[in-house]
Amino acid sequence: MSNNNQFTRRSLLKTAGGIALVSGISAPAILRAQTADVIKIGHLTPRTGFLGPLGEYAAMAADLAVEEINAAGGMMGRKVELLKEDSVNPQTASTKAERMIERDKVACIIGEISSASCLTIAQVASRTKTLFINTGGNSDALRGKDCQRYMFHVESQNSMYVKTVGRSFLRDGLVKGKKWYSLTADYAFGHDLLKVSKRFMEANGGNFAGDDLVPTDATDFSAYLLKIREAKPDLVVINLAGNQVTNFLKQYAEFGLTFPVGGFGFDTALAWAAGKGNFVGTWPVVWHHLLETPGSKAFVTAFTNKYKKPPENQAWGDYVAVKIVAKTINDLKSVESPKIIEHFEKGAKFDVLKTREGYFRASDHQMMHEMYAVTALPADKIKNQWDIFASSPAVPAANEDLEIIAATKEENSCTFPS
Amino acid sequence: MSTMLLAQQILNGLLDGVYYLLIALGLSLIFSLGGIVNLAHGAFYAIGAYLTLVLSPYLGFGGSFVVAPVVVALMGVVIERTLFRRFYRSDPILSLLMTFGLAMVAEQALRMIFGAPPLSYSIPTWLRGQVAIGSFIYSFYRVVLLGIAITCIAALWLLLQKTSFGRVVRAGVQNPDMVGALGISLQPYMSTVAALGIGMAGLAGVLLAPIYSIHPAMGQEIITPAFVVVVIGGLGSFWGVVAAALLVGLVKGVMVGIGYSAASTAAIYLLMLLVLLFRPRGLFGERITRFE
Numbered sequence: 001m002s003n004n005n006q007f008t009r010r011s012l013l014k015t016a017g018g019i020a021l022v023s024g025i026s027a028p029a030i031l032r033a034q035t036a037d038v039i040k041i042g043h044l045t046p047r048t049g050f051l052g053p054l055g056e057y058a059a060m061a062a063d064l065a066v067e068e069i070n071a072a073g074g075m076m077g078r079k080v081e082l083l084k085e086d087s088v089n090p091q092t093a094s095t096k097a098e099r100m101i102e103r104d105k106v107a108c109i110i111g112e113i114s115s116a117s118c119l120t121i122a123q124v125a126s127r128t129k130t131l132f133i134n135t136g137g138n139s140d141a142l143r144g145k146d147c148q149r150y151m152f153h154v155e156s157q158n159s160m161y162v163k164t165v166g167r168s169f170l171r172d173g174l175v176k177g178k179k180w181y182s183l184t185a186d187y188a189f190g191h192d193l194l195k196v197s198k199r200f201m202e203a204n205g206g207n208f209a210g211d212d213l214v215p216t217d218a219t220d221f222s223a224y225l226l227k228i229r230e231a232k233p234d235l236v237v238i239n240l241a242g243n244q245v246t247n248f249l250k251q252y253a254e255f256g257l258t259f260p261v262g263g264f265g266f267d268t269a270l271a272w273a274a275g276k277g278n279f280v281g282t283w284p285v286v287w288h289h290l291l292e293t294p295g296s297k298a299f300v301t302a303f304t305n306k307y308k309k310p311p312e313n314q315a316w317g318d319y320v321a322v323k324i325v326a327k328t329i330n331d332l333k334s335v336e337s338p339k340i341i342e343h344f345e346k347g348a349k350f351d352v353l354k355t356r357e358g359y360f361r362a363s364d365h366q367m368m369h370e371m372y373a374v375t376a377l378p379a380d381k382i383k384n385q386w387d388i389f390a391s392s393p394a395v396p397a398a399n400e401d402l403e404i405i406a407a408t409k410e411e412n413s414c415t416f417p418s
Numbered sequence: 419m420s421t422m423l424l425a426q427q428i429l430n431g432l433l434d435g436v437y438y439l440l441i442a443l444g445l446s447l448i449f450s451l452g453g454i455v456n457l458a459h460g461a462f463y464a465i466g467a468y469l470t471l472v473l474s475p476y477l478g479f480g481g482s483f484v485v486a487p488v489v490v491a492l493m494g495v496v497i498e499r500t501l502f503r504r505f506y507r508s509d510p511i512l513s514l515l516m517t518f519g520l521a522m523v524a525e526q527a528l529r530m531i532f533g534a535p536p537l538s539y540s541i542p543t544w545l546r547g548q549v550a551i552g553s554f555i556y557s558f559y560r561v562v563l564l565g566i567a568i569t570c571i572a573a574l575w576l577l578l579q580k581t582s583f584g585r586v587v588r589a590g591v592q593n594p595d596m597v598g599a600l601g602i603s604l605q606p607y608m609s610t611v612a613a614l615g616i617g618m619a620g621l622a623g624v625l626l627a628p629i630y631s632i633h634p635a636m637g638q639e640i641i642t643p644a645f646v647v648v649v650i651g652g653l654g655s656f657w658g659v660v661a662a663a664l665l666v667g668l669v670k671g672v673m674v675g676i677g678y679s680a681a682s683t684a685a686i687y688l689l690m691l692l693v694l695l696f697r698p699r700g701l702f703g704e705r706i707t708r709f710e
Contacts, residue, residue, distance in 0.1 A: 275538030
C-alpha cells in the first residue's frame with residue numbers, strides 16, 4: 001500500500017513536471033502558429049455545378065488579392081493564409097463554413113455565388129459571431145427578410161441590377177406599354193429576380209407576355225424559343241444563371257430570333273462563352289474589365305499577367321472583398337468580427353476600383369457603389385474574344401446619390417435579428 | 419396556346435429526344451453485353467465536345483466531325499481493355515463505382531486542362547440559318563443534326579440485326595456462356611461494342627458543341643436523362659430505348675409548351691417511376707436471365 005502510494009506520488013510529480021515543461025516550452029509556440037504568425041481567411045464558393053465556372057474566377061481573384069496583401073506586409077504585420085473550398089450546395093456550404101470557423105479559426109468567410117448557400121453560411125456566421133462577406137449572391141431577400149448582422153454584401157442586390165439596366169430599357173422605349181417575355185432560373189436567385197423585375201415593370205407601365213421558370217439543369221431551350229417566337233415580345237428578359245445563359249444565347253442565335261434581348265442578371269464569362277455573334281442584348285454588370293479607372297486597370301493587368309486572361313465580374317467581387325477586409329484589419333489593428341462590423345456600419349469608405357468609393361449601407365449591409373449596363377457589340381466591330389461589349393457610363397451618374405438604384409425600405413426592409 | 423404551337427412543341431420534343439438516343443443507345447448496349455453501368459458515358463460526350471474545339475482550327479467542323487468520334491472510340495477501347503474487362507463477371511455495383519470514379523477523374527482532367535469557365539464555339543457559317551417545313555420554321559443545324567443521328571441509329575440497327583457481328587453480340591447479351599461453349603470469344607466483340615457506344619457519345623459531343631455550353635461538367639448534364647431513357651426503354655431492347663428517348667423528349671417539350679416548364683425535368687422522373695411501377699423491365703425490356 002505504502003509503496004503503491006509512493007509510486008503514485010512520484011509518477012504524479014513526474015507528470016506534473018512534464019506538463020509544466022511542455023506547456024512552458026511548446027504551448028507558446030503553438031499559440032504563435034495559430035494566431036501570431038498567420039491570419040486565416042476562409043473562402044467558400046461553388047467550384048463545380050452550374051455556377052462552378054464563375055467560382056473559378058472568384059478563387060483566382062481571391063488568391064491574387066492575398067498575394068498582393070502579403071507582398072505589402074500582410075494584415076497587422078502577419079501573413080494571410082487563404083483556405084479555399086468548393087461550397088457545392090447550401091448544406092455542404094454550411095458544414096464547411098462551420099468547420100472553417102470552429103476548427104481552422106478563420107477571421108472571416110468571404111465568397112459564395114448561390115443565394116441559397118449565402119443564406120446557410122450567414123446562419124453559421126451569425127451563430128458563431130463571425131463576419132461573412134457575400135461576393136456573388138444577388139437575391140434581395142438576403143438584404144431583406146433573411147438579413148443577418150454578420151453578413152455584408154459586396155455583390156449588388158437584384159434591385160440594383162434591375163434599376164441599372166432598367167434605365168437603358170426606359171431610354172430605348174422598351175418598357176412603357178410594351179410586353180416582355182421572361183425566362184427565369186428556377187431557384188432562390190431567379191424567383192427573387194423575377195419578383196423585382198415584375199415590380200419594376202408594373203411601376204413603369206409595361207406587362208409580361210409570358211414568363212417561364214427554367215430548371216437549373218436545363219440545357220435545351222428550343223421549346224422556350226418556339227414559345228417566344230409565337231408570343232412576339234418587345235423584349236426577351238433573361239433572368240437565368242450560370243451555364244443556362246450561355247446555352248440560351250447560343251440557341252437564340254441558332255433559331256435566328258431577332259427580338260431585343262436584355263437581362264437582369266449577368267456574368268461576363270457566360271457572354272465570352274456564348275461568343276461573338278451569339279452574344280446579344282443589354283445587361284447590367286457590377287464591374288467589367290474595360291473600366292478606365294486606375295484601380296481597375298491595375299487589377300486587370302495583374303490578373304491578366306498571372307492567369308493569361310482578363311478577370312470577369314465575379315473576380316472583382318472576391319478581389320475587392322479580400323482587400324476591404326485587409327484594409328479594415330490594418331486600420332483597426334483587430335481581427336475581431338464585432339469591431340469590423342461596427343466599423344463597416346459607421347459608413348467606412350473603400351476603394352472599389354471605380355470612380356467613386358463605396359460603403360456598406362448600415363440598414364441592410366449592402367455595398368453602395370456604381371454599376372454599369374453593357375451592350376453587345378455587332379460582330380463586325382469585335383476585335384478580340386474578350387472585348388465584346390460597350391459600356392454605359394457609371395450608374396448612378398456623378399451628381400446622383402449612390403443609393404438611388406438600391407431597394408428602398410418599402411421595397412425590401414431588413415430587421416437584423418438580435 | 420394554339421394547336422399550331424402545340425404541334426410544333428410535339429415535333430420539337432421528338433427531335434430533342436433523338437439527341438439523348440446517341441448517348442442512351444451506347445449506354446444500353448454496353449450494359450446489356452458487359453453488365454457495366456457506364457456512369458462515365460457523359461464524360462466521353464464532354465471529351466467529344468472539347469476535341470471539336472481543339473481540332474476545329476486545323477480540321478474545321480467537318481474534319482472534327484470525322485476525327486473526334488474516332489479518337490473518343492479509341493479511348494473507349496483502351497478503357498474497355500484496361501478497366502471494364504475486370505468487371506464483366508462481378509457485381510454491377512462495383513463497375514458502377516469504378517465508372518463513377520472515372521467520370522470524376524475525366525471531369526477534373528478537363529477542368530485542369532481547359533479551365534472551369536465555359537469555352538466558346540459556334541455553328542459553322544455553312545450550317546446556320548432556318549428552314550421552313552410548311553409553316554414550321556426550324557433551325558437548319560438541328561435538321562442536319564437529326565439527319566446524322568437517324569443515320570447513325572439506322573446503321574447501328576442494321577449492324578446488330580443483319581450482320582454476323584450483330585448476331586454474336588445479341589447472342590452474347592442473352593447467354594454469354596453458350597456463346598463461349600460454341601467456341602466464340604466475346605472479347606473482341608466487347609471491345610467493338612465499347613468503341614461503338616463510347617464513339618457515339620463522342621459524336622453527340624461534337625454535334626451538340628455548337629449549340630450547348632461547353633464546360634467540364636457538361637457530361638453530368640446529359641448522363642441523367644440518358645439513364646432515364648435506358649430505364650424507361652428497357653434493357654436489351656433497341657426499339658424500347660428509341661421509343662423511350664422520343665417519349666422523354668416529348669414529355670419535356672409538351673410540359674414547357676403548356677406552361678409547366680418548372681416541372682419539365684421532374685416530369686421525366688415521374689414518367690420513369692410510372693413505367694417502373696407497371697413494367698419493371700421497362701417499356702419493351704426483354705427478359706435477360708443473368709440480370710433477373
